[in-house]
Amino acid sequence: MSGAAADGKGPFPEEGQWPVLVLGGSGYVAGEMLRLIAAHPRLELAGAISTSQAGEQIAATFPHLAPAYPRQCFVTLEAAIERLGAAERSVLLSAAPHGASAEIVAQMLDAAESAGVTLTVVDASADFRFADPEAYAAVYGHPHAAPERLADFTCALPEHLKSVETPHAAHPGCFATSMLLGIVPLVATGLVDGEFYVSAVTGSTGAGRTPRDTTHHPLRHNNLFAYQALKHRHSPEVRALTEAATGRPIGLHFAPHSGPFARGIYASIFARHTGGLTTADAIEALAEFYRDAAFVRVLEDPPRMKDIVATNYAAISAAVDGDTVVVHSTVDNLVKGAAGGSIQWTNRLLGLPEHLGLTAPTAGWL
Numbered sequence: 547m548s549g550a551a552a553d554g555k556g557p558f559p560e561e562g563q564w565p566v567l568v569l570g571g572s573g574y575v576a577g578e579m580l581r582l583i584a585a586h587p588r589l590e591l592a593g594a595i596s597t598s599q600a601g602e603q604i605a606a607t608f609p610h611l612a613p614a615y616p617r618q619c620f621v622t623l624e625a626a627i628e629r630l631g632a633a634e635r636s637v638l639l640s641a642a643p644h645g646a647s648a649e650i651v652a653q654m655l656d657a658a659e660s661a662g663v664t665l666t667v668v669d670a671s672a673d674f675r676f677a678d679p680e681a682y683a684a685v686y687g688h689p690h691a692a693p694e695r696l697a698d699f700t701c702a703l704p705e706h707l708k709s710v711e712t713p714h715a716a717h718p719g720c721f722a723t724s725m726l727l728g729i730v731p732l733v734a735t736g737l738v739d740g741e742f743y744v745s746a747v748t749g750s751t752g753a754g755r756t757p758r759d760t761t762h763h764p765l766r767h768n769n770l771f772a773y774q775a776l777k778h779r780h781s782p783e784v785r786a787l788t789e790a791a792t793g794r795p796i797g798l799h800f801a802p803h804s805g806p807f808a809r810g811i812y813a814s815i816f817a818r819h820t821g822g823l824t825t826a827d828a829i830e831a832l833a834e835f836y837r838d839a840a841f842v843r844v845l846e847d848p849p850r851m852k853d854i855v856a857t858n859y860a861a862i863s864a865a866v867d868g869d870t871v872v873v874h875s876t877v878d879n880l881v882k883g884a885a886g887g888s889i890q891w892t893n894r895l896l897g898l899p900e901h902l903g904l905t906a907p908t909a910g911w912l
C-alpha cells in the first residue's frame with residue numbers, strides 16, 4: 547500500500563493499518579465512528595466525507611475529538627474517491643441519511659472497481675437493511691437508489707449470524723438492535739412463538755443533529771412522550787430480521803418513546819411464553835444463547851442504561867410471571883445501535899477479532 551498521509555504527515559496508511567472513509571461526516575453517528583476509529587488499533591481515518599463541512603476542521607464540529615484529530619479536515623466526496631486509489635483495500639462506513647446513502651455507496655463501489663481496489667462497506671443507514679427493494683420502498687416511500695447492490699449486503703446483528711457470505715454489511719437500526727437482542731433468542735429457542743409487545747425509550751441523539759421540536763431542550767428535558775405508536779418503521783425491519791435469524795415469523799407491536807436524556811435506548815419486550823418457563827429459566831436461556839457474544843451482558847436483575855451508555859455493550863435480563871415473559875434490553879443508540887455495531891461488522895469483514903477497539907468501558911456517573 548502507498549499514498550499520501552491523510553493529515554499530510556508520514557506514509558498513509560501506516561503498515562498494518564486499514565484506511566477508513568466515513569460518510570455523513572458531521573452527523574452524530576459519524577462523530578461516534580470517528581471517535582471509535584481513533585481508538586482502534588488497526589483502523590486509520592482516510593477521510594471524513596462531508597457535504598456541508600468539507601475543508602473545515604473535524605475538531606471544529608466535534609471539539610471533544612480534538613485530541614484525536616487536531617489538524618484533519620472534512621473532505622469532499624470527490625477527494626475521498628481520489629483517495630480510494632491510495633490503498634489496495636479500504637473501508638467505507640456510511641452514516642449518511644437513508645435515501646442518500648445507497649446512491650453514494652454505489653458510486654464509491656463503482657469508483658473502487660474502476661480503480662482496481664477493494665472497498666468494504668458497512669452501512670448504518672436503512673438503505674441496505676431490506677434484501678427486497680420493494681420492501682424498502684414500502685417502508686421508506688421512495689424507490690431504492692441502488693437495487694443492483696442489495697445482494698452484496700447482509701443485514702443482521704453480528705451476534706445473530708455465525709458467518710457472513712456477502713462482501714458488505716448493513717447494521718440494523720438502533721431501536722431494532724435493542725429489540726432483536728431480546729426477541730431473537732426467545733424465538734430461536736422456541737420459548738416464544740407468536741406476538742411481541744415492546745415499549746422502548748430513546749435519547750434525543752436518536753433523531754440526529756438537526757434540531758426539531760421533539761429534540762429541542764425546553765421540550766425534551768424532564769419530559770417523556772410516545773410517538774409513532776404501532777407505526778414506527780423499525781417494526782417491519784425487526785419482523786424481517788427476526789425471521790431471517792430464526793426462520794420463524796413473529797408479530798410485533800411497538801410503541802417508541804422520547805426520553806429526557808441524550809443517548810441510550812431502554813426496551814421492555816413482552817410476550818406469552820410457550821409454557822413451563824420461570825425467571826431463572828429465561829435468564830439461563832439468554833445467557834446460553836449469548837455465551838460467546840463479547841458485547842451482550844446477561845444480568846440477573848434489570849439492566850441500567852448508564853452502565854452501558856457510550857459503549858458497544860448491551861445489557862439484557864428477563865422476568866417471568868404466569869404465562870408472561872418480559873426482556874429488558876438496553877444499548878447505546880449511537881454505539882451498539884450504529885457506529886460501534888458498524889465497527890464490529892468491519893472487524894468481522896476484515897478478518898480481525900470482532901471485539902477489537904470496542905471494549906473500552908464507559909465513564910461512571912455520566
Ligand SMILES: NC(=O)c1ccc[n+]([C@@H]2O[C@H](COP(=O)([O-])OP(=O)(O)OC[C@H]3O[C@@H](n4cnc5c(N)ncnc54)[C@H](OP(=O)(O)O)[C@@H]3O)[C@@H](O)[C@H]2O)c1
Pocket residue numbers: 569570571572573574575576595596597598599640641642643644646647650670671672718719720751752753754755756879880883884
Ligand atoms: N442517531 C442514531 O441513534 C442512529 C442510530 C442508528 C442508525 N442511524 C442512522 O445513521 C445515519 C446517520 O444518523 P445521524 O443520527 O448521525 O444523523 P445526522 O446527525 O442527521 O447526520 C447525518 C449527516 O449526513 C450528512 N448528510 C446529510 N444529507 C446528506 C446527503 N444528501 N448526502 C450525503 N450526506 C448527507 C450530513 O453531514 P455532512 O453535512 O457532514 O455531510 C449530516 O450531518 C442515518 O441514516 C440514521 O438513520 C442513526
